[in-house]
Amino acid sequence: MAKVTMNKALCKSCGLCVTACPKQIIKISTTDMNNKGYFVAEVIDMEKCIGCAFCATMCPDCVIEVEK
Amino acid sequence: MKKVFEKPKMLTDVPFHYCPGCSHGIVHRMVASAIDKLNAEKVIGVAPVGCAVFAYDYFNCDMQEAAHGRAPAVATGIKRTNPDAIVFAYQGDGDLASIGMAEIVHAAARSENITVIFINNAIYGMTGGQMAPTTMIGQKATTCQQGRSVELNGYPIHVSEMLAQLQGPCYIERVSTHDVKHVKQAEKAIDRAFRNQAEGKGFSLVEVLSSCPTNWGKNPLDAMKWVEEEMCKIYPLGVFKDTAKEEK
Ligand SMILES: Cc1ncc(C[n+]2csc(CCOP(=O)(O)OP(=O)(O)O)c2C)c(N)n1
Ligand code: SF4
Numbered sequence: 001m002a003k004v005t006m007n008k009a010l011c012k013s014c015g016l017c018v019t020a021c022p023k024q025i026i027k028i029s030t031t032d033m034n035n036k037g038y039f040v041a042e043v044i045d046m047e048k049c050i051g052c053a054f055c056a057t058m059c060p061d062c063v064i065e066v067e068k
Numbered sequence: 069m070k071k072v073f074e075k076p077k078m079l080t081d082v083p084f085h086y087c088p089g090c091s092h093g094i095v096h097r098m099v100a101s102a103i104d105k106l107n108a109e110k111v112i113g114v115a116p117v118g119c120a121v122f123a124y125d126y127f128n129c130d131m132q133e134a135a136h137g138r139a140p141a142v143a144t145g146i147k148r149t150n151p152d153a154i155v156f157a158y159q160g161d162g163d164l165a166s167i168g169m170a171e172i173v174h175a176a177a178r179s180e181n182i183t184v185i186f187i188n189n190a191i192y193g194m195t196g197g198q199m200a201p202t203t204m205i206g207q208k209a210t211t212c213q214q215g216r217s218v219e220l221n222g223y224p225i226h227v228s229e230m231l232a233q234l235q236g237p238c239y240i241e242r243v244s245t246h247d248v249k250h251v252k253q254a255e256k257a258i259d260r261a262f263r264n265q266a267e268g269k270g271f272s273l274v275e276v277l278s279s280c281p282t283n284w285g286k287n288p289l290d291a292m293k294w295v296e297e298e299m300c301k302i303y304p305l306g307v308f309k310d311t312a313k314e315e316k
Contacts, residue, residue, distance in 0.1 A: 003069060014089030014281075014288040020248050038088070053073035054248045060093025061084055066073040 002051025002068040004043050010063045013038035017055035017064065023048045026055055076100035078111070082125045089288020091245040091278030091295075092120055092187065095158075098255050099185055100127065102262045103154060110153040112146050114139040118160035119193040137168020140175035143182045154265060156183040162192040165201040165225050172231070172273075179236035179270035183261045186227060186273055188242075189280040190299060197283030201225040204302050209283075224302065228275045232308035238270035240309040244277040246295040250305075269311070277303055 004026075011034060018026045018041065025045045032040050041063070043049065051068030078100035086092045103111055111129035115121060117136035124131035134142040139157035147155040164172050164186050175182065191209055192198040199209040199216060202224050206215040216224075228242045239261060243254035254276055261272035277299045279291035286294060307313075 001069070002072075010083050012088035016089055016288055016292065019289060051072055056073040057248050057251050058094065060086065060088075060090055060097075062075040062079065062093070062097055064073065065071065065075070067069040068072045 001047075002049040002066065003046065004049055004055065005065045005067070006041060006043070007063050007065070008032070008034050008040045009036075010061045011038055011040040012036065012061055013040065014060065015041070016058040016060065017041050020054040020058040022052065022054060023050060025049060076104045078103045078128050080126055080128045084126060085122060086119060087280075087282045089279060089281045089291060090119070091189065091276065094245050094251060095185060095187060095254075095276050095278065096123070096126055098251070098258045099156065099158065101255070102259045103129070103156075105259060106154060106262055106266050108154045108266065110150065112150060112153050112155050114143045114146065114155070114157040116157070116159040116163040117194075118163045120158055120160060120187065121194065123158055137163050137166070138171055139163070139168065140171040140180070140182070140184060143184075144175055144178070144180045147180060147182050154183075154262065156185060156262070158185045159187065160193065161186070161188045161190065161200045161202040161227075162195075162198075165227050169201075172227075173234070176231045176271050176273065177234050177236040179238065181265055181268060181270050183265045184271075184273040185258065185261070186275045187278045188227070188275050188299075188303065189278040190224075191280050191283050193280045193283055197280075202227070204298065226303065228273070228308045231273060236271055237273065237309050238311045239264050239272040239307075240275075241307045242275040242277065242303060242305050244295055244300060244305055245279065246277070246292040246300070253305075275303075277305075
């Protein structure tokens with residue numbers, strides 16, 4: 001089991017994490033918007049996370065923390 | 069569970085002002101984590117003029133803002149008066165390869181014991197997408213709207229290859245940020261460039277192929293694809309100089 005925590009306030013909706021995730025469990029929300037006005041990235045199936053931190057590696061805004 | 073990835077301590081809590089998907093943020097994170105690994109007592113960075121002008125707010129160490137292009141000269145002075153500090157310059161291609169070309173060439177030739185991180189996004193970002201010395205033939209910019217032409221604008225400058233011709237530098241590598249694999253390679257190169265300085269080996273420069281989605285008129289994903297498909301072709305990745313290897 002691994003866990004991804006997103007600091008939503010910093011997300012700019014660029015989507016680089018979405019394509020980096022080998023398990024394809026990150027998507028850009030269509031409802032959750034942060035104070036900057038960006039729809040934020042979210043993990044849709046945490047159970048499948050393998051803790052590789054590929055998402056965090058690509059994130060330009062240090063939004064993502066990964067535990068394993 | 070233990071943390072396998074968190075924000076480096078060398079970054080402050082100030083949110084980056086960069087556009088969505090801009091490589092500057094990825095490179096800041098890599099630079100900060102490379103410095104974290106050194107456990108250095110004193111670190112001093114030099115910020116450029118360009119989109120990274122606010123880097124002094126983002127790095128958790130003493131920072132000095134340099135006049136446009138002069139970061140390697142400023143870093144030289146700082147390093148010579150603070151030989152125990154880890155000193156780095158962070159510069160864009162407009163900053164380093166046009167107005168600052170003289171400073172970087174001479175700092176490299178003198179083999180100043182500093183680390184230079186060179187962001188090549190083939191354009192002037194901050195000022196609105198003008199042609200840079202690194203803009204590629206055919207690439208459109210606001211000052212070459214039909215695409216850069218050899219007749220009118222000459223050829224792009226390959227900074228890493230050029231500096232590698234000098235005797236001074238210790239280590240010069242070109243890396244990219246377009247996917248996870250390449251970011252991990254870039255991390256290694258940046259780590260190495262900082263370790264070289266800690267070991268007193270002399271001038272190290274890492275050129276990082278970077279995206280500027282805003283001024284290229286692309287979304288962040290297409291911009292990364294463009295780095296991979298177009299930039300990597302013209303600016304091949306690899307180590308251009310490594311004196312540690314040459315000695316073996
Ligand atoms: C002496 C001087 N000349 C020109 C400028 C205008 N200027 C500001 S940033 C910049 C170039 C920025 O491009 P680059 O270094 O590639 O950085 P980027 O914004 O792409 O990260 C220029 C020409 C200036 N600020 N000072
Ligand atoms: S203008 Fe380009 S280089 Fe500057 S922050 Fe935006 S994407 Fe990055």
